[in-house]
Amino acid sequence: MKVSEKVFDYKNDRPIKSYTLENDQGFQMSCIDYGCVITEIISPDRNGNLENVVLGFDTLEEYENNPFFFGALVGRFAGRIKDGEFSIEGIDYQVPKNADGHNLHGGAKGFHSALWDSKVIQTENEATVEFTYFSRDGEEGFPGNLSMTVRYTLKNDSNQLVISYSGKSDMTTVLNVTNHSYFNLSGNFKRTILDHELTMESDYYLELNEELLPTGHLVPVAEDTLFDFRNGRSIREATMSDHPQNKLASNGYDHPFLLDRAEQSGIELTDSVSGRKLVVETTEPAVVLYTGNDIGGSYSIRGTQAEDYLALCLETQSPPDSLRHPHFQSAILKADEEFKSETTYTFSSNG
Numbered sequence: 001m002k003v004s005e006k007v008f009d010y011k012n013d014r015p016i017k018s019y020t021l022e023n024d025q026g027f028q029m030s031c032i033d034y035g036c037v038i039t040e041i042i043s044p045d046r047n048g049n050l051e052n053v054v055l056g057f058d059t060l061e062e063y064e065n066n067p068f069f070f071g072a073l074v075g076r077f078a079g080r081i082k083d084g085e086f087s088i089e090g091i092d093y094q095v096p097k098n099a100d101g102h103n104l105h106g107g108a109k110g111f112h113s114a115l116w117d118s119k120v121i122q123t124e125n126e127a128t129v130e131f132t133y134f135s136r137d138g139e140e141g142f143p144g145n146l147s148m149t150v151r152y153t154l155k156n157d158s159n160q161l162v163i164s165y166s167g168k169s170d171m172t173t174v175l176n177v178t179n180h181s182y183f184n185l186s187g188n189f190k191r192t193i194l195d196h197e198l199t200m201e202s203d204y205y206l207e208l209n210e211e212l213l214p215t216g217h218l219v220p221v222a223e224d225t226l227f228d229f230r231n232g233r234s235i236r237e238a239t240m241s242d243h244p245q246n247k248l249a250s251n252g253y254d255h256p257f258l259l260d261r262a263e264q265s266g267i268e269l270t271d272s273v274s275g276r277k278l279v280v281e282t283t284e285p286a287v288v289l290y291t292g293n294d295i296g297g298s299y300s301i302r303g304t305q306a307e308d309y310l311a312l313c314l315e316t317q318s319p320p321d322s323l324r325h326p327h328f329q330s331a332i333l334k335a336d337e338e339f340k341s342e343t344t345y346t347f348s349s350n351g
Contacts, residue, residue: 001127001156003120008032008039009060016060017118021127021152026050027159027347029152033118035111036073036131036150037063038181043159043347046275051187053276053347055301055311064113068182068295072112073150074105075177076135076142077331079256079288079320082213086323088143088172088332095141100211107140111148111177121151128153137171144171144335159347167339175339176318176331182292182311183278185271189301192309193291194236195273200229200287201266202257206319210248214256216325227255232268235291235312250293252309256286256319267314275349282316282343285329289314316343 001023008018011034018039020030028042028050039056055070057063063070077095084095084103096107105112116131128151135146146169153162167175184193205227207217221228226238226246238246238253246252259266259282267280267287280287290313297306304310322328333339 001122001125001154003122003127005120008034011060011115014115016115019118019120019129021129021154023154023156023159025159027154029154029161031071031129031152033116033131034060034063035113036116036152036179037112038071038152038179041161041181041347043276044349045187046349049187052189052302053183053185053187053278055182055184055189058302062299066299069105069112069180071181072179073131073177074180075111075148075175076106076140076146077103077174077176078105078178078315078317079176080104080211080213082321082324084141086174088174088323091143093141093143102211102213105180106142109140111135112180116150125156126153127156142173144169144173146173146175161345163343163345165339165341167333168336169333170335172335173333174323174331175333176322177341178284178288178315178317179343180313180315182295182313183269184311185269185274185276185278187274187276189304189310191273192307193312194239194309195234195271196312197232197234197270197272198229198289199232199268199270200257200289201260202229202287203260204258206256206258206286208245208248208255212249212254214319214321214325214328216327218258218327221257227257229257235309238291239309250308252291252293253289254291254293256288258286258319259284269312269314277348277350279346279348280314280316280343281346283341284316284318284343286319287314287316288320
């Protein structure tokens with residue numbers, strides 16, 4: 001295993017560290033301790049060509065000015081909270097309304113923009129970047145002094161990245177975190193993800209209203225074939241769909257899907273041209289599929305013009321706005337109890 005460290009940039013006179021972990025197959029992951037951002041994942045195609053498969057930038061300024069959370073850890077609460085309001089144990093809380101009157105991904109000063117402490121832990125068969133952060137009671141309006149530890153671990157014997165999360169608060173609070181990487185398996189963004197195929201063991205998705213908030217209705221995917229990924233389907237189909245749910249998500253997906261926990265390999269993304277495949281396994285009860293429907297604009301991503309559908313997110317988490325829907329899995333973390341979560345990303349290619 002190779003591990004390198006350098007200064008990525010500076011913020012408030014503090015150096016932001018960049019780490020690159022590389023295994024013996026040349027598979028690499030780079031990250032920084034600003035927002036625990038994954039800046040690059042280098043993975044081989046079927047011909048052994050090593051190319052980047054996630055969206056990212058080369059400067060801190062670009063990350064600070066881009067509203068799409070590229071590669072970042074988001075929290076304290078991933079997804080939307082209606083009106084930025086919730087109640088816990090009879091106490092009402094108001095958190096920032098940073099997205100059309102609602103709270104999104106923990107607010108403008110959430111985990112994605114925090115400066116985390118970081119260190120490398122290395123053994124013979126794996127290397128880990130460990131990030132720690134202390135979120136004080138009342139930060140962005142959330143209750144409890146919360147201690148977070150996040151580890152990005154690269155395996156040497158497989159092209160596998162494991163992200164593990166743990167947290168503990170001195171007050172009952174909410175905690176729902178995910179990594180917000182955008183994947184494009186074509187390599188160096190040669191094509192959009194429209195012809196990527198996604199397979200997912202999910203029997204239900206969450207219906208959204210026009211503000212992209214869950215209505216509370218669990219829709220069987222069998223009733224809406226474009227939401228049935230159990231036998232695999234391309235992303236392109238949804239962009240041409242007249243289905244109201246695809247339309248309100250800007251001609252694509254921005255939907256939570258409930259996962260079948262009996263299926264250990266529940267999510268597979270493939271690109272037939274490059275031969276690359278990504279398998280995502282998680283302890284979380286849901287995944288939000290966001291197909292990059294609105295990420296285009298007058299900016300570039302490492303020399304590539306930004307465009308809609310350039311990459312997609314697979315945000316493993318608890319359902320958004322779960323405090324309003326008791327039949328969703330709860331994201332409440334009791335005082336002094338430990339939150340634990342793990343998601344594994346395995347990259348491979350067929351010959």
